[in-house]
Amino acid sequence: MTEVLAGLVAPFADIASSPRFFAEVLIGGVAAGLMYSLVALGFVLIFKASGVFNFAQGVMVLFAALTLVGLIERGLPVAVALALTVLVMVLLAFAIERIVLRPLVNQEYIILFMATIGLNFFLEGFGEMVWGANVKRLDVGIPDTSFKVAGVLVNRLELTAAVTAAVLVTVLAVFFQKTRIGRALRAVADDHEAALSIGIPLKTIWTVVWSVAGLVAIVAGIMWGAKSGVQFSLSLIALKALPVLILGGFTSVPGAIAGGLIIGVGEKIAEVYWGPLVGGAIENWFAYVIALAFLLFRPQGLFGERIIERV
Amino acid sequence: MIYREAGQFKTSYAADQAIFPIVQDRVLVTLGILAAFVVPPLVANEYWLQAVLIPLTIYALAALGLNLLTGYAGQLSLGTGGFMAVGAYAAFKLATAFPWLNILVVFGLAGLMAAMVGILFGIPSLRIKGFYLAVATLAAQFFLVWLFNKVPWFVNYASSGTITAPPRTVLGVMVTGPQATAPVRYVAALGVLALFALVAKNLVRGRMGRSWMAIRDRDIAAEIIGVRPLRTKLLAFAISSFYCGVAGAELVFLYLGSAETLAFDITLSFLVLFMVIIGGLGSILGSLLGAAFIVLIPIFLTNAPHHLGLALPVALQKQIELMVFGALIIFFLIVEPHGLARLWQIGKEKLRLWPFPH
Numbered sequence: 001m002t003e004v005l006a007g008l009v010a011p012f013a014d015i016a017s018s019p020r021f022f023a024e025v026l027i028g029g030v031a032a033g034l035m036y037s038l039v040a041l042g043f044v045l046i047f048k049a050s051g052v053f054n055f056a057q058g059v060m061v062l063f064a065a066l067t068l069v070g071l072i073e074r075g076l077p078v079a080v081a082l083a084l085t086v087l088v089m090v091l092l093a094f095a096i097e098r099i100v101l102r103p104l105v106n107q108e109y110i111i112l113f114m115a116t117i118g119l120n121f122f123l124e125g126f127g128e129m130v131w132g133a134n135v136k137r138l139d140v141g142i143p144d145t146s147f148k149v150a151g152v153l154v155n156r157l158e159l160t161a162a163v164t165a166a167v168l169v170t171v172l173a174v175f176f177q178k179t180r181i182g183r184a185l186r187a188v189a190d191d192h193e194a195a196l197s198i199g200i201p202l203k204t205i206w207t208v209v210w211s212v213a214g215l216v217a218i219v220a221g222i223m224w225g226a227k228s229g230v231q232f233s234l235s236l237i238a239l240k241a242l243p244v245l246i247l248g249g250f251t252s253v254p255g256a257i258a259g260g261l262i263i264g265v266g267e268k269i270a271e272v273y274w275g276p277l278v279g280g281a282i283e284n285w286f287a288y289v290i291a292l293a294f295l296l297f298r299p300q301g302l303f304g305e306r307i308i309e310r311v
Numbered sequence: 312m313i314y315r316e317a318g319q320f321k322t323s324y325a326a327d328q329a330i331f332p333i334v335q336d337r338v339l340v341t342l343g344i345l346a347a348f349v350v351p352p353l354v355a356n357e358y359w360l361q362a363v364l365i366p367l368t369i370y371a372l373a374a375l376g377l378n379l380l381t382g383y384a385g386q387l388s389l390g391t392g393g394f395m396a397v398g399a400y401a402a403f404k405l406a407t408a409f410p411w412l413n414i415l416v417v418f419g420l421a422g423l424m425a426a427m428v429g430i431l432f433g434i435p436s437l438r439i440k441g442f443y444l445a446v447a448t449l450a451a452q453f454f455l456v457w458l459f460n461k462v463p464w465f466v467n468y469a470s471s472g473t474i475t476a477p478p479r480t481v482l483g484v485m486v487t488g489p490q491a492t493a494p495v496r497y498v499a500a501l502g503v504l505a506l507f508a509l510v511a512k513n514l515v516r517g518r519m520g521r522s523w524m525a526i527r528d529r530d531i532a533a534e535i536i537g538v539r540p541l542r543t544k545l546l547a548f549a550i551s552s553f554y555c556g557v558a559g560a561e562l563v564f565l566y567l568g569s570a571e572t573l574a575f576d577i578t579l580s581f582l583v584l585f586m587v588i589i590g591g592l593g594s595i596l597g598s599l600l601g602a603a604f605i606v607l608i609p610i611f612l613t614n615a616p617h618h619l620g621l622a623l624p625v626a627l628q629k630q631i632e633l634m635v636f637g638a639l640i641i642f643f644l645i646v647e648p649h650g651l652a653r654l655w656q657i658g659k660e661k662l663r664l665w666p667f668p669h
Contacts, residue, residue, distance in 0.1 A: 053442050100641055103645040110592070117581060117585070118638070118640030119637060125629075239449070243449075245446065250443075282457065285450060285457050288447070288454070289450060292435060299438050
């Protein structure tokens, strides 16, 4: 009985007794959530346009970060290194479209999913072979220190990440809504065949989408790399982004952000207030439980397209 | 010429419904199974049994289980590692709590335990489909592994956090534990696999398999013609998890000897899924072929540079292995998306006509 009481009452008492600490936890959660969103965005872009569930997005983040750090270590100025990384990711998109996707057109979704897992293995080995497997530091010139706003500690790096994510989403939204290519992308996402029949080149669109996902991967790679170093474990954040993805819906950019925020905040609060009761380290699976709880009520995610089924 | 069914008439329904209606198939499969039981224990050395054949039979069982769920019932699952962990830890708890219990019974009970957990985590499948479900099953994977890691009761409060297979005998022969020889463990694993493969083959030919396939192909249509989705999907999860649970128990008891939760992490789930896809979705034979492929490829890749006379640094070799493995998977998916089982089928068709072109 005391344990039940400890689980149900004590954490809320903690929250009530120190609202300032709670605010810090909340801000930490929001920041972490936006970092997840950055990764989830890459998934959404590709799924939206080509229906491919790209499991290799996590490794693309790692690969982008490795390339950037590797080039900077070779003595190149940051701007040049960044430009070269962008070029590498675009080339990668071309290669993936040509070598992996094109021969697999019209295959079942699970086959394409498996192919991206194969890609995942390949890129992981390739990235480490070219740039080395040791942990690298990525210094983007933003100190990982905190300052106080109204008595609440805020981390500079996390703040930067949040702003970056916001900017990125805005740019993507404008890109999707206002530009010619963006409209074509939405058309392809809506109906492949109809898009083809009015003259939208599917191959180009896929290359563009994978390139954009590569660019998002660079941003995510910079942010995550600055936070926790560039190393193999970076590719595992894909697993953290998956619950964000299903919570927000596979096809929704705002969903990726909202999902990230819900998961980030929920996870942090659970970890800080309930974690100690069950022995900690619940971050690994708690996100999935939150996502699952939401899915039971909305099977297509919060902002996903409504699934209409016909016989 | 040799492989031809001309002149083989069926005079009863039983003969028509046989698993292998063609005599040549029957002879070949019987010989193959006999050879699998007799030849390796006599011929193969310790390395081959321990590094190749034992893991192969165990993974084949897990792949069989996942193929029932994903290939036949169409429910994509990434929780295989978690369900295998349930089997392993249940077997460990049962074997240490009831030392007099026959180890094969323990495997069966461990499978039942995994089946119950499978039903629990299969419930979302009634509402969630496709990739949403795949990600949801990851919840099972992470939660179960975390649970076994965190609760010391599961490892009998061992400070190392590992579970170790206790020595047990079947019919007076040591099957598990450090004294059990590799040939005995191989035969035990193969026996279980053969039995379970037979059961699976009959399951998918019968009413249950048909309702699974109906759900897979078009679930709403299946529901309209009277297939109950609740029962069918949960049964698929239960039976699949049963297979995976037994495979997990075997993994610790017959192969590894002792294990931590790390042995059951997400990599294992993906590995088994690869076996199913490479082997062929919705094919019993495919599960076995896929397991053989995925077990043999890394061994081949590890040994190839050595035989070619190349001395590569360990790290580099590891990275090249990863690259080649990934590239091979993509290559196979492009060349034959329906898996090795389809290749086998094409070969059989060709053989029927041989030596004539039509």
